[in-house]
Amino acid sequence: xxxxxxIALLVALLPVxxxxxxxxxxxxxxxxxSLGYTAGPNAPxxxxxxxxxxxxxxxxxxxxxxxxHDRAFLQDFWATIWVTLASVAxxxxxxxxxxxxxxxxxxxxxxxxSSIYLVPLFIPVVIASYAIVTFWNANGYVSALAAKIGMHFxxxxxxxxxxxxxxxxxxxxxAVLLLASGLQSVPDALIEAARxxxxxxxxxxxxxxxxxxxxxxxxxxTFTGIGVLGSFTIPFLVGPTAPALLGVAMxxxxxxxxxxxxxxxxxxxxxxLAAGIGALYVWANVVSDxxxxxxx
Amino acid sequence: MSIINISGPRRExxxxxQVRAGTQAGASRLAKGIGLALLLIALxxxxxxxxxxxxxxxxxxxxxxxxxxxxAWTLSWxxxxxxxxxxxxxxxxSFTISPVVTLLSAVICLPAAYAFARYDFPGRRTxxxxxxxxxxxxxxxxxxxxxxxxxAFGLMDTFWGVVVVQLLxxxxxxxxxxxxxxxxVPRQLEEAARxxxxxxxxxxxxxxxxMALPGILVALILAFLASLDEAxxxxxxxxxxYITMPVxxxxxxxxxxxxxxxxFSIVLSIPSFVLLLLVRRYIIGGxxxxxxxxx
Numbered sequence: 001x002x003x004x005x006x007i008a009l010l011v012a013l014l015p016v017x018x019x020x021x022x023x024x025x026x027x028x029x030x031x032x033x034s035l036g037y038t039a040g041p042n043a044p045x046x047x048x049x050x051x052x053x054x055x056x057x058x059x060x061x062x063x064x065x066x067x068x069h070d071r072a073f074l075q076d077f078w079a080t081i082w083v084t085l086a087s088v089a090x091x092x093x094x095x096x097x098x099x100x101x102x103x104x105x106x107x108x109x110x111x112x113x114s115s116i117y118l119v120p121l122f123i124p125v126v127i128a129s130y131a132i133v134t135f136w137n138a139n140g141y142v143s144a145l146a147a148k149i150g151m152h153f154x155x156x157x158x159x160x161x162x163x164x165x166x167x168x169x170x171x172x173x174x175a176v177l178l179l180a181s182g183l184q185s186v187p188d189a190l191i192e193a194a195r196x197x198x199x200x201x202x203x204x205x206x207x208x209x210x211x212x213x214x215x216x217x218x219x220x221x222t223f224t225g226i227g228v229l230g231s232f233t234i235p236f237l238v239g240p241t242a243p244a245l246l247g248v249a250m251x252x253x254x255x256x257x258x259x260x261x262x263x264x265x266x267x268x269x270x271x272x273l274a275a276g277i278g279a280l281y282v283w284a285n286v287v288s289d290x291x292x293x294x295x296x
Numbered sequence: 297m298s299i300i301n302i303s304g305p306r307r308e309x310x311x312x313x314q315v316r317a318g319t320q321a322g323a324s325r326l327a328k329g330i331g332l333a334l335l336l337i338a339l340x341x342x343x344x345x346x347x348x349x350x351x352x353x354x355x356x357x358x359x360x361x362x363x364x365x366x367x368a369w370t371l372s373w374x375x376x377x378x379x380x381x382x383x384x385x386x387x388x389x390s391f392t393i394s395p396v397v398t399l400l401s402a403v404i405c406l407p408a409a410y411a412f413a414r415y416d417f418p419g420r421r422t423x424x425x426x427x428x429x430x431x432x433x434x435x436x437x438x439x440x441x442x443x444x445x446x447x448a449f450g451l452m453d454t455f456w457g458v459v460v461v462q463l464l465x466x467x468x469x470x471x472x473x474x475x476x477x478x479x480x481v482p483r484q485l486e487e488a489a490r491x492x493x494x495x496x497x498x499x500x501x502x503x504x505x506x507m508a509l510p511g512i513l514v515a516l517i518l519a520f521l522a523s524l525d526e527a528x529x530x531x532x533x534x535x536x537x538y539i540t541m542p543v544x545x546x547x548x549x550x551x552x553x554x555x556x557x558x559x560f561s562i563v564l565s566i567p568s569f570v571l572l573l574l575v576r577r578y579i580i581g582g583x584x585x586x587x588x589x590x591x
Contacts, residue, residue: 004415005415005416007411009411009415009417009418011407011408011411012408012411012415013408013423014405015467015470016427018467019427019430022445022460022463022464023429023433023438025445026441026442026444027429027433027437027438029444029445030438030440030441033441041448042441042444043444044444044447045440045441045443098339109333109336113339113340116339116344117339117343118580119343119344119347122565122573123347123565123568124521124525124542124564124565125525126525126527126546126549126564128346130545130549130557130561131347131349132346134349135346136346139362141345141364142345143362144361144362144364145364147362148362169343174584177579177582178585181582181586182585184582219588219589226431230433230434230435232435232528233527233528246434247434250434250436251436251528254436254440260440263436263437263440264437264440267434267436267437268437271432271434274434278428282425285590286590
């Protein structure tokens, strides 16, 4: 039995190895590069870079210090945080609403609704962003509709809120799928029992349904949060030029300004934030496991 | 919360009061129903609106603001896009690379998915979570430093370089979802098969694999689409010789009239649409959701 466990470990290491070589190692190099280590594997990138900071000996925080005093960067940073929080909040609200509707109603209309919310899953993100910006911009369909009834609507194209709209659109299927599949496992008997002892609908929702569906909620929040934080395509096509989201800003620093070191430092900052959110995901899973263990 | 169909406790009432309450409740239920319907229609417009407008753009000859429908229709953009050499080439390239990526990803990840589901070895959970690092570290930051590595391996601007970059965005999907599917196969069934004399291999082929197949199919298709839709890394590693469909889309969006991008969008969406339709049942059934619970 011990031998088969060893084989299992080796087999499981295969994808981990790919990730270590092509993600772990470059990520580590990125970290050292942003800290002023420009030799070794970082040399090819450093060769043509502008605004390069090289640590004399050891490492330096100079790149980060400059960034944190750069007003443009700070604007980008807070724009990213704002868009991430707003997107996650709105995705959770819409996702919960839809998931509850799908769980507790039936008929042809519910069937239609549960088909429609899945549609974004079928559309590549590039296309989605493009479609959304044509629909919502100043000359878009929504503005045209508003003009027809005599109202002026300036549109959400090339604004931060436009990015939030794009994120909701793209992430909705994932959110509803997870939340609805969690709600399916809330037994009807439990809800009926609560109702029998006189609990009102909002009370049942808050005291029975929400606690039982906490883990999927946290999974949705963390995964969409991490996705939005590092996203590129949606803010690039839908968002404003300034302030740009960090995903777009780091691409600009690399491709347009030829400052890879600053770009990499931004990537490290986003990664630290994402890792924090990721820790929340792991913690939620562990806690839920422990509870499940106790119940058995 | 009108969305949930749970009413409060029923109380005894006189006949008249009951009838009156009935009409009142009926009216308020109707109002709630209409409100809910409006909300859901707004949602439908929110999701379908952008796609419908895009669709109309693909067939429009002239469409000026603020008209709600194009003033003149045409099919000429379809001809232009579909007969364009460069675009045709990128379509062929995409459909060559993505199957290779999916297959390679399956070979690397599926055995691991089974190992994660069925064996308890030291560091199992840490490894499972660490795969997610591919999604947590911003792609751009990775690609910048990865460029050095790919130069060293001689993979820049090559077929296999693009394959490697796209492979990275499939690993989580291809490990987590099938692993949950394998874990959901009851051990008792496997043991029962072993008891009646089936070998390890037969048990896997005849019992485990068929039961885990929906999850594996979902993962295969999602991985294929992730590879097909990957643009940023492909652009950095593949340029200028390996331009896939989504990379082409960036050029179209910025350099061509709206109609050209609209037509290409539809072409680019067809594979996703068809493939996901095939596994829609399993996705709704929870095959995707299961993959995101640590186990």
